[in-house]
Amino acid sequence: MEVDSTIKGCSSSTQSFASAPGDKPTRLLDYLGYSLKKTVLGNHIYKLYAISTSPARKPLFKSQDSGSYERRMLLLLSEKRKGLPQEEVLMTGLEVHEYYMIKEETLNIYISKVDTTGCTPSTTNIKNGSATKQLISSYIHYHLEESMQPRNKRVNIHIFARSQPQYLFTKSSDNPNKHVLNDVDLLKWWKKVLEQTLSTTNNSLQGIKKWYYVPGNISESIVKSINRDGKDWIYGYPYDNESNANDVIPKFDDDAKARWLNHLDNNDEDEVDNTTVKEFWEVISIGSEFSCGKVAGFFWVKIECLAGKDLKDEGYESLLLKNLKTNVGGIVFDEQEFTDILQNFFDLDFYNEEIALKASKQWCKIFNDSCTQKGINDGVLEFVVGRPQNEPEEMSTQGGVIAKRKSAGIDDSLDKVNVLSASLIKRVKK
Numbered sequence: 001m002e003v004d005s006t007i008k009g010c011s012s013s014t015q016s017f018a019s020a021p022g023d024k025p026t027r028l029l030d031y032l033g034y035s036l037k038k039t040v041l042g043n044h045i046y047k048l049y050a051i052s053t054s055p056a057r058k059p060l061f062k063s064q065d066s067g068s069y070e071r072r073m074l075l076l077l078s079e080k081r082k083g084l085p086q087e088e089v090l091m092t093g094l095e096v097h098e099y100y101m102i103k104e105e106t107l108n109i110y111i112s113k114v115d116t117t118g119c120t121p122s123t124t125n126i127k128n129g130s131a132t133k134q135l136i137s138s139y140i141h142y143h144l145e146e147s148m149q150p151r152n153k154r155v156n157i158h159i160f161a162r163s164q165p166q167y168l169f170t171k172s173s174d175n176p177n178k179h180v181l182n183d184v185d186l187l188k189w190w191k192k193v194l195e196q197t198l199s200t201t202n203n204s205l206q207g208i209k210k211w212y213y214v215p216g217n218i219s220e221s222i223v224k225s226i227n228r229d230g231k232d233w234i235y236g237y238p239y240d241n242e243s244n245a246n247d248v249i250p251k252f253d254d255d256a257k258a259r260w261l262n263h264l265d266n267n268d269e270d271e272v273d274n275t276t277v278k279e280f281w282e283v284i285s286i287g288s289e290f291s292c293g294k295v296a297g298f299f300w301v302k303i304e305c306l307a308g309k310d311l312k313d314e315g316y317e318s319l320l321l322k323n324l325k326t327n328v329g330g331i332v333f334d335e336q337e338f339t340d341i342l343q344n345f346f347d348l349d350f351y352n353e354e355i356a357l358k359a360s361k362q363w364c365k366i367f368n369d370s371c372t373q374k375g376i377n378d379g380v381l382e383f384v385v386g387r388p389q390n391e392p393e394e395m396s397t398q399g400g401v402i403a404k405r406k407s408a409g410i411d412d413s414l415d416k417v418n419v420l421s422a423s424l425i426k427r428v429k430k
Contacts, residue, residue, distance in 0.1 A: 028142050029329030032075070033383045035138035040130050044385040045080040047088055049367055050330030053338045055321060060099045060108060062246040062261075067102040071324060072253075072338060074168075074345075077135055078360055081121040089119045089353065090360045092132045093168040094139065097252055100324070102317045106154040107143060110252040111136070115168035117350045118178025119357075137197040144201055144303065150319040155303045160256055161190045162289060162296035174351035183295035187214070187226045190299055191233070198301065206304040213237045214297040215281060216290030226297070238300050241278035248277065256296075260284045330379050331370050341370060 025031040029050045036046065055069040073096050078088045095113040100106075116132060143155055163186045165173030172178055181189055191212060198208055211234045214223060227233050239248045251258040260283060275283075289296045325332065333341065344366050348359035371379040 024145065027327055027329040028139070029381050031142045031145075032135065032138050033381045035141065036077075036131065036134055037383055037385055039134045039138070040385050041387050042130075042385065043082075044131075045082075046131075046383055046385060047078045047080070048381040048383075049076040049078070049363075049379075050074070050328055051338065051341060051367075051370075052328045052330065052332055053335055054332055055100070055324045056335060058099070060101065060250045060252075061248070062251070063244075069100045069102075069321070069324070071098045071100075072096075072335075073098065073328065074342065075135065075139065076363075077131060079121050087357055088360055088364070089121050089356050090117055090169070090350070090363065091119060092116045092135060094135055095168065096139070099250070099252075100152075100320055102320070104154065105150075105152055105316055106156065107152040108156045108158065108250060109140070109143065110158045110250075110255065112252070112254055113167040115166060115172070116178065117169045117172045117356050118175035119350070119353050120177075121353075133193055133196075136193055137200075140197050141201070144205065144305065150316050150323070151305060153305055155305060157194070157299070157301040157303070158250065158252065158255075159190060159194075159299040160296070161186050161299065162256075162294075168345075169348075169350040169356075170346055171349045171351040172356075175353075175356070177353070184222060184225065187212070187295070187297045188228075191226060194299060194301060195231070198303075206306060208232075208304075209238070209302045210234065211236055211238050211300040212297055213281075214290075214295060215285035215287075216294070217285075218295060222295065237277070237281070237298065238302060239277045241276060243277050245275045245277050245280040249280065256287065256289050257284065257298075260287065329381065331367070331374055331376060333370075341366065 025034050029048055033046070033048055036048075050073065052073040053071055055071050058068060058070040060068050060070075075094045075096075076090055077092050078090045081087045081089070093113070093115050094111070097110040097112055099108040099110070101108065114132065114136065140157065143152070163181055163183045165180055173180075194210070198210075201208075210232060212226065213236055214226070223235060227235065239245075246261060249257055249261065251261055260280070284290070288294075345363060348362055350356040350359055367379065371377065
């Protein structure tokens with residue numbers, strides 16, 4: 001794997017993010033550090049880890065040809081303990097699936113998992129929700145930047161929000177310092193995250209449409225409470241009721257909709273081929289995720305971006321694949337390697353701060369060993385945040401409770417800061 005040629009550094013020698021005034025980081029890992037540095041309050045020393053898969057052909061719909069590529073990704077944020085720079089603890093994580101559709105020049109983002117450990121080593125007692133929310137917002141903003149090449153004409157965001165005690169960090173549900181939102185509050189939290197993210201987008205977006213839907217027998221008051229003070233949200237789903245479900249509903253890995261489509265596939269080929277969208281949602285509403293008083297919901301956001309160069313399919317595909325192989329940072333694995341390292345991560349426990357510190361140390365070793373095998377000497381991004389808590393936030397934060405879920409910005413002031421101090425941002429060299 002190539003090492004970033006514009007940002008090289010180690011613990012004793014670093015360079016700034018931007019190489020010239022007006023530049024912003026072009027790699028996801030660097031962009032996230034750039035954003036968190038500007039949006040999180042308090043005093044922190046953060047480390048960002050990224051692992052991803054090489055893009056692989058995979059259809060998103062049963063009727064679709066192979067003209068789309070999938071990339072899986074895990075992003076982890078840790079914080080060093082003040083006064084003990086050799087100790088760090090993982091705080092929050094984000095797993096996403098990206099599907100790039102060639103003919104449509106469209107990116108479908110499926111936010112699969114968001115989780116926290118409940119560990120907040122910062123002595124400033126800053127709300128952990130700030131870092132988690134900003135990590136999500138910054139990830140979305142990265143894909144909406146005009147500098148992305150080739151530029152996607154459309155970006156669609158898909159989230160399945162269901163409250164659970166843990167998803168990424170094993171046994172973190174036993175940590176007494178970890179707080180989990182209830183079903184309805186989780187839906188409100190996700191809607192607020194998306195609203196605040198989209199409210200700080202730049203002017204390169206032509207149109208944004210937003211939907212939310214909660215299957216099952218829920219009261220009207222719950223539906224209204226979720227969308228209280230919400231703007232331009234449509235209650236429902238972005239699919240025509242009479243369309244064939246398999247033709248318009250994407251099949252993301254580990255998603256409730258995909259599980260039901262697969263269930264229909266396994267039962268009767270003719271049944272699934274003839275199932276309309278309306279019939280599909282009637283079936284899914286009686287599933288275990290939405291019955292017996294459980295409340296879980298879906299969010300969709302469709303974003304039209306200002307088109308860049310008008311590329312033919314072949315040109316877009318060629319530029320896209322070249323970009324996808326180099327634009328994340330961290331470590332790129334093949335599918336089996338990614339599954340193996342993910343399993344090693346899931347074998348770690350996080351049920352209290354002491355154990356979480358040990359697990360984080362083990363993860364650091366696993367990651368560094370993989371860097372050695374791949375010939376990467378600066379795979380981790382380390383950066384300092386130093387913004388007083390009484391300084392107004394560019395984006396407001398959710399309270400101190402972080403949602404545990406499966407399947408789920410940067411404001412204009414960032415344009416005023418072109419270069420971050422070399423003493424604050426660095427690639428960590430092994």
